[in-house]
Amino acid sequence: MRDLEGRYVNCCSLRYGLSFFIHFCNIAIAAQRVCLSLTMVVMVNTTYSHELHNSSTNELLTNVKNPVYDWSPETQGLILSSIFYGAAIIQLPSGYLSGIYSIKKIVGCGLFLSSLCSLLIPLAAAFGKTSVIVCRVVQGIAQGMASTGQHEIWTKWAPPRERGRLTSICLSGFLLGSFIVLLVTGFICESLGWPIVFYIFSAYGGVLCLLWFVLVYDDPKDHPCISISEKQYITSSLVQQFSSSQQSLPIKSMLKSLPIWAISFATFGYFWSNTILFLYIPMYINSILHVNIKENGLLSALPFLFAWICGILSGQMADFFSSRSILSTTNIRKLFTTLGLLLPVLFSMCLLYLSSSYFSTVIFLILASATGAFSLPGMMINALDIAPRYYGFLKGVTILVGMIGGLISSTLTGIIINQDPESPWFEVFFLMTAVCLACLIFYLIFGEGEIQEWAKERKHTRL
Structure with missing residues (x-):
């Protein structure tokens, strides 16, 4: 075909x-x-008792x-x-x-x-x-x-x-x-x-x-x-x-490359919000909705299912825009990065101010967690556009930066919840919003979608 x-x-x-x-x-x-x-x-x-002499056969099994x-x-x-x-x-x-x-x-x-x-x-x-x-x-x-x-x-x-x-x-x-x-x-x-x-x-x-x-x-x-x-x-x-020929890593050029920094910051923001939303979903559901453990497990699973759907659809949409030349590669990456960073914080704010019922809370929670998957055809593969020769190494760098963001956000969220057990989610979501918006603005300014000069094959000639 x-x-x-x-x-x-x-x-x-x-x-x-x-x-x-x-x-x-x-x-x-x-x-x-x-x-x-x-x-x-x-x-x-x-609560388990280590004294088993009074246990029934079923309990022993x-x-x-x-x-x-x-x-x-x-x-x-x-x-x-x-x-x-x-x-x-x-x-x-x-x-x-x-x-x-x-x-x-x-x-x-x-x-x-x-x-x-x-x-x-x-x-x-x-x-x-x-x-x-x-x-x-x-x-x-x-x-x-x-x-x-x-x-x-x-x-x-x-x-x-x-x-x-x-x-x-x-x-x-x-x-x-x-x-x-x-x-x-x-x-x-x-x-x-x-x-x-x-x-x-x-x-x-x-x-x-x-x-x-x-x-x-x-x-x-x-x-x-x-x-x-x-x-x-x-x-x-x-x-x-x-090209199949191998060249040394241009570390200095990578460090000076604003598009690489833009991808790294965007990945940092993605991991920051994604870690909070997926790691603390069961705790949020328990504190807000007060459901039993089985219902909590089901509600905690639903965001992953919808995130999977969003991820598949976003990839199809990105390539549709590219194949029809509707948007340039740079604009496609920026569009889906914007959706992946902006929509989760938007729906998180809706959780704070518009979730007045059980169903509205569940819907906003699913949307906040699932829409981050729009980033998959955005900054998550952007390094392949600007430096395909060094994609593996750059992917390792950007994921490492993102994981640092996830570790910081999960640690800070735990501290906030421990210090303010009454209303911690306002602080958590507002901080998440500030980080994601800052990372997104930097990405929109400096992100690119074309191969960088330092990433092209270098041909050496003798004078």
Whole structure:
């Protein structure tokens, strides 16, 4: 199938199959990352009695299925956050190495190691909290390898006018994975025991890992199953933007590049708001709506589902504007970055002032959390436009900056809630609004969508 300009755009093509396959891999990564947040509820029970002589047979079986550990709230927080420290450590090395070594091996090894760590968490818990923390740090390193490294694959597989939809399909897998985990983990814990949660998602990741090494190739030129027409379309569309020759990183030029700083600040704002909205959704629902735990779990899952839908649709819209030449690449990135940063703070303000009923609160909460996904075809892939040769490294840099924003926002939100338990959300959302608006303004002023001079291939001549 070809469009009006003769471009090969068959959605059943191999590059779209690769995009959906990475989508399912990201579901596994998100599931393995998030599931501990819910299983922790049954792993730790401060009201549990260690005297089992009066327990019934059912209670004894339940204890076998769901071992209980005496971990303090501080320990629980350290266990849950340790995966992010592991991911932060690996961002720059992973981004740099993905531009040098095989993406197939980097992502495949990361997915395998993450699945292995998920399999070992129940055993690690039996040995103690330190074992779990170490396991989660290693898992964070593995997931950082897979999550950051996968972006580099699109420097050779994604035609410029299809980058929005291809990358949004991939990245939306993280959102769908979180939704699935929040939806099914409670039922698995209740019927089979919390260790089975880790075994199931570990097995799922292991199967995908095997398929990854068999089906995925770094370059469309090397894939044995790709059609000649698709191969020619991809290579011809990228011939002026990417060269296989390796060059050293122009660090000084990157540090002086305002478009890189713009992407970094926008990513900082995105992670700031996204971390607050998704990490503290259950707490907000509990403090405002006062629902039971099952209803809380369902309401906490819904934003991820709608975010997944927004992510898919935004990628389609971005490439529609590009293929019809309705907007330039720069304006497309700025439009969707604006939507991804502005709409969440707008609907967060609506939560404070316009949510007068249960349904209005739920609707504004879903919209505030889901609309951040519009950033996927915005600043989240902007580095691929301005420096495709160094996309892997720049992606590692910008994600690291974003993760710093997420860590700061989650820490400050916890402090605010602890100091002002009566009305903390006003301060939380107003601070979030200020940060996002500042980052957005900087991005709108300095963001660009064209390849920078320092990112072009340098040809050396002798005089």
